[in-house]
Amino acid sequence: AETITASVVGGSGFTGGELLRLLAGHPNVEISEVTSRSKAGKSVGSVHPPLRGSDLRFTEPDDLESVDVLFAATPHGVSMGRIDEFFEVADTVVDLSADFRLETEAQYDEWYDGHEAPEYLETAEYALPEINRENLAGADLIAGGGCNATATILGLYPLFEHGILEGSAERVVVDVKVGSSEGGAGGGEASSHPERSGVVRPYAPTGHRHEAEIEQFLGTSVAFTCHAVDMIRGASATSHVFPASPVSKGDLWQAYRGCYEDEPFVRMAAGGSGVYRYPEPKAVAGTNLGEVGFELDPSNERIVVFSAIDNMMKGSAGQAVHAANVALGLEETAGLEFTGLHPVGAP
Amino acid sequence: AETITASVVGGSGFTGGELLRLLAGHPNVEISEVTSRSKAGKSVGSVHPPLRGSDLRFTEPDDLESVDVLFAATPHGVSMGRIDEFFEVADTVVDLSADFRLETEAQYDEWYDGHEAPEYLETAEYALPEINRENLAGADLIAGGGCNATATILGLYPLFEHGILEGSAERVVVDVKVGSSEGGAGGGEASSHPERSGVVRPYAPTGHRHEAEIEQFLGTSVAFTCHAVDMIRGASATSHVFPASPVSKGDLWQAYRGCYEDEPFVRMAAGGSGVYRYPEPKAVAGTNLGEVGFELDPSNERIVVFSAIDNMMKGSAGQAVHAANVALGLEETAGLEFTGLHPVGAP
Amino acid sequence: MTECVECGAEVSLHDDLEVGEIIDCTTCGAELEVVDTEPPVLERAPELEEDWGE
Incomplete structure (x- = not known):
């Protein structure tokens, strides 16, 4: 070769x-x-x-x-x-x-x-x-791409690509939880082990840099907030989406399968059974995989979209x-075949 | 006595x-x-x-x-x-x-x-x-009260009490992160240590029971989603609020100080300096304290409200x-004086 | 005592205050710069936006 x-x-x-x-x-x-x-x-x-x-x-x-x-x-x-x-x-x-x-x-x-x-x-x-x-x-x-933007875009892209969202009227809230490797090896007092362990710490309450990147590719403005949590590598984005008109689970599956069925690095995890029913950073740690899933919330006219990546890898x-x-025209998955560990600790 | x-x-x-x-x-x-x-x-x-x-x-x-x-x-x-x-x-x-x-x-x-x-x-x-x-x-x-509802209500209550939100037109999204003690000592396969460690796991994508309790006291419907994270005791609620008309930081401080300045068990944490700028479960672990804070996001016409409690205590x-x-007419803080540890690990 | 410009709460001041000193408000944590001492006047200190990395 x-x-x-x-x-x-x-x-x-x-x-x-x-x-x-x-x-x-x-x-x-x-x-x-x-x-x-x-x-x-x-x-x-x-x-x-x-x-x-x-x-x-x-x-x-x-x-x-x-x-x-x-x-x-x-x-x-x-x-x-x-x-x-x-x-x-x-x-x-x-x-x-x-x-x-x-x-x-x-x-x-x-x-x-x-x-x-x-x-x-x-x-x-x-x-x-x-x-x-x-x-x-x-x-x-x-x-x-930026890791938070990548996680968010992977989750929302099919909704725009298949016209479930037009990108004007709808309200989109993105609430992200990330690991400490995002801040790099250095980092000040806040990233010392005693202070950084065990946190659920809002650190970019209004994350405009990420919003600019997300808006560029999805064509819509999102209200973004980021929290540091007790992980080293991993990003989980939960997007709360309020489409202008009602949508069915069938529409959602069609949009997500349409975009991702043939993608080597996106796995769907939307309900179903077992312990890992929705996307989770642990499930993709060390892999180039992104997990994407959703849940319909008719009473609030809302779609909840979940996406999880390893910010060091897919991000x-x-x-x-x-x-x-x-x-370079190489095999797309070359060098990226690892599919994760189970069970495994905090990624 | x-x-x-x-x-x-x-x-x-x-x-x-x-x-x-x-x-x-x-x-x-x-x-x-x-x-x-x-x-x-x-x-x-x-x-x-x-x-x-x-x-x-x-x-x-x-x-x-x-x-x-x-x-x-x-x-x-x-x-x-x-x-x-x-x-x-x-x-x-x-x-x-x-x-x-x-x-x-x-x-x-x-x-x-x-x-x-x-x-x-x-x-x-x-x-x-x-x-x-x-x-x-x-x-x-x-x-x-339920722990998720308590965290959410503590965060949003001043906005309704001081008329910043009327509770009809506005959209309110509540994204909560909780510890494993919420599920009690039992719990099935998903709460075994190997499976429950290091998660950012959506478990109630649409939490209607919590919504019913929150709506009863705030008079507004909220779109609620809950994630299990790597904590034992602790709940962090981030509420994304879109008021009908613009609001200033001064209005927010007036509302929050108005409600909580004399409360023995609520501490404000809204920006400022240091490592703990916003509410964080670690900072209140083992105490009956609730931490509440907010950030204004004019470009998205949004108020981001943070609240953190120990679900075993304040919750x-x-x-x-x-x-x-x-x-019973006893001293309100009797038996509840502990104000937390620093530094400390995952609560 | 004087009022915090950010949240309006009372800020307790020690007596030998100096112009240029930074005091953090114990209610909202905002960093306030002493711009005058008789009477004490506080303004929001230019807080460097912490670089969250990534």
Whole structure:
């Protein structure tokens, strides 16, 4: 089978480590370089246990080697400053930060601190194949989705795609519960183990950055609130949707099966029996799977939509590898076959 | 100071144990009897560690001793069958089940399996002093509120009390996260430790029983969804409220301070600095405190209201003792002074 | 004593107050900057928006 060379810029963080873990196990990938300013010279296994025994060592992030695909797992604001340099060494660049997710410079002025390379925003392709597969084939610049937005979009997308929601009149409330890896390895006092354990802690009561990304792809504004809970990796989004006209369970199944029946990385979990009747982060931890489900609440004219992902995988590194597989014409599920553990503890 | 005699019917469950713990430490209470069919003859300390060393033993629940106040910590459906018997031995009965919470027999027909003693529904008083103090003084039958309803009502009550919400036009979505003690000690496969750990598990996507109780006291219908999360005791309710007309932060503070400034068991946590900026179950675990807070989201014409309680305390046993203190003319905070631990693990 | 600009509750002040000092309101937790001491005047301190990461 075909082999492509790949490098990871910013490989010492959680997301960088997850990318490395996936690429090291990917049948079509040969890792040529992993950069990290803080860990240069150290073996990748010393930072990321799943890679123990690998002779790969972190290198300085300057004078990058040329590769087929470069994954950037750097904090927000880094890729936009180095994108030209990245394209000098790689044909395809997959950026996991927010630097190329939104379409217009105005959005970056409003939600971030402006943009250093707005000319790339036009051509950047959103990495979520379930809603952007046709544009990903052959794309040069791929922008990984945000984890909260990915969970929310996966849940709501079929409702818009099949006209159950038009995106104007309806009220949509999104209430998300996330793990601590979203804040990255650093984080201040609030993310020390004594303070972060066992919380149900509202931390972005009005999460506008996520709303901007969700609105861009669903075409509707959502009222978003995020809570930190006692997980490390995992995101659960519960969307409360009030459609303008009544809808039946049959309509819902038609919409969701229509969008996801043939998708390799979306599983339906809407009622039924057993312990795991609805989507749950534990059930998809470590996998690139998204679980989606719904419940109809006629007395409140409401549809309750549940979606669960592993924010490190479907919400970040897994999505990036999936998008790269599509862009480079590889087998879509290559390197992403793990389907989770049961029973298992907090993800 | 005055001493009253009290008994607990159904003392071997989690809630019964919490009641015992509080009553054993109450300056004005002498426990005369604790019944449990399954644990009759055993010491209370063998079941409830905080009571180790107490000579109190569980007795059979038949031929009850007469006492001033009888607390019933029995499953739903038991008190309604024994209420006459309870009143033969006690002047005041505090029932912690749902048997006397709702006002009409019709509601019990709809949400439960009917009612065996509907004649008591008229005179039963809801136990939450923050919204029913004047009726509790001298009440004979007190009905403890449900934990999810208590958390929700505490959060939303000031908005109705001060006319920010009229309770007709507005849409209210309530998204609750709760601990495993809500399901009691039993519970099937889903509450085994391997399956219940580390979950964010929707379990009542449309919670009509809770909605009925909330609607009764706030006069508005709410769209309710509940998730089990990795806590033992604790309930966090996030209410997404869409008022008909815009409101300012000043209006909100006036409403919340107006209702709660002099309340001994409600603390405000709405923004500000530090790690605990909004209500959080960890911050009130083991206390009878409720934390309430809010955030204004003008772009979505939304108020996000947060409330956190310990479902075993403010949501059950603590609320029952608080109500009994009010009904019997004792010091309101008697036996309920504990103000929590920091730092602390999952509640 | 003076009133919190955020929630209107009373804010207890210690006596040797200094201009520029930051006091947090014990009712709503808002951070308030002392802009004058005779009489004491408090304004909302520019609180740096905590970066929630992700």
